[in-house]
Amino acid sequence: MKFELSRLTDYSSEAIISELQRVAAIVQAAYLSKALFDEHSRVHSATVVRRFHGWENALTQAGLSQRIQPVNITEKMRNQLGKGFSEPDLILELQRVSALVGVGGLKTQDFNEHSSIDAAIVRRRFGSWNKGLKAAGLAVPARARRYTDEDCFENILNLWMHFGRSPHFREMDVPPSTVGGTAYVKRWGTFNKALLAFIAQTDADIESSVSVPLVEAGSMPPRAEVGVVLRVKRDVPLGVRFTVLKRDRYKCVLCGASPTTDVTCNLHVDHIVSLAQGGGNEITNLRTLCDSCNLGKGARSE
Ligand SMILES: [Zn+2]
Incomplete structure (x- = not known):
């Protein structure tokens, strides 16, 4: 007992009791929780608990048993x-x-x-x-802020690229993630289902990129043909980008840079033959490049 006391602060038990009473008078809440106590006290609740072998005991000894919080509160x-x-x-x-x-x-x-x-x-x-x-x-x-499906999937793609594997649920709430895990759970029921939806989107993108001819920039496709995946713009569909990144193992095909080993590295999916020169969004015309290689290439051929 003596040994244990020596490890504690030099507050006497009397000093701790009067501190409990002082804080109890300040805190207006019906029950004095350790958390509330710590907000106002000069001695940590852990010290109190150790000294009196329990928070409830300490409150009782301080004549504050009416301030003990019931265990099961409705x-x-x-x-x-x-x-x-x-x-x-x-x-x-x-x-x-x-x-x-x-x-x-x-x-x-x-x-x-x-x-x-x-x-x-x-x-x-x-x-x-x-x-x-x-x-x-x-x-x-x-x-x-309402996230669209696209926001959610883009975020998954970005994390997949960042880690070089499918992201884990707990990773959704920390950078570089920009859409929190709860957004996925709210929309798809579970995070796993969200990942499955992402994969399904990927497959759909690949299929449509093969079967649907590229729509010229600026022209609107007939309404019925506008699937979730077809874009009027030059954007490479998410699933196609994902497939290219995966194929290239999340590395720049020119210099080998990868976000999995270098946090400053950003990868882009690049057209080997640019759209302006008649290239398309098929996988064979796409490759993974890092920022600097992408810029170098852009200057050369576009
Ligand atoms: Zn590179």
Whole structure:
């Protein structure tokens, strides 16, 4: 016991108890959680827990047993609990959970998962969830931005190129990804289904690039022929680009540069014979080039 104490800070147990009481008086929330305590306290809750062998024990010894949070809290209790939070308390709680969850643009589901109070309280108190986030100086979720299927697939393609393999779900929420994992789950049910949809799109692109003649730039194809894949512009369809990148092993065919080994490397799918010179979007006329090789080539033949 003595040995354990020596590793702790030099606060006496009496000092810790009075600190608990001091913070309990400041925090307006019905229950004094470790997180709320840490926002205001000069001693860390972990120290308190170690000293008193549990948070509940510490609160009891400080005469604060009525501030112990029940273990299984229902929705109703969460609402009740939230009512005890002042606006500054709510702001601190938003900031705490946001820091915990990590990704910018805290969502209500994430908040509810990590907080003892309900997001509905924040909404009610600040007028809206986003207003609550703004009051806490936090980024608002990019929910207003609706990703198209194309955005989602382009992002997968980019990550596939970046890693040289299919991206993992957890990689969707961190750079270089620009579309978060939840966007995929919302649209396709699971991330795996999104990957399958991406592959299906790839196959469809390949098929149409073979069977549908290239439409001249500027002219509109008949409505019925406009599949999800056919583009009027010069853009090489996603699936065709993907196939070319895969064939070239995500490396520049001229210098061998690859994003999998060099983060500054960007790959492009390049027309060997340019469209202006009569080249098409078939795979045999396409190749993978890095930025610098692409620029060098562009100067020469276009
Ligand atoms: Zn190169």
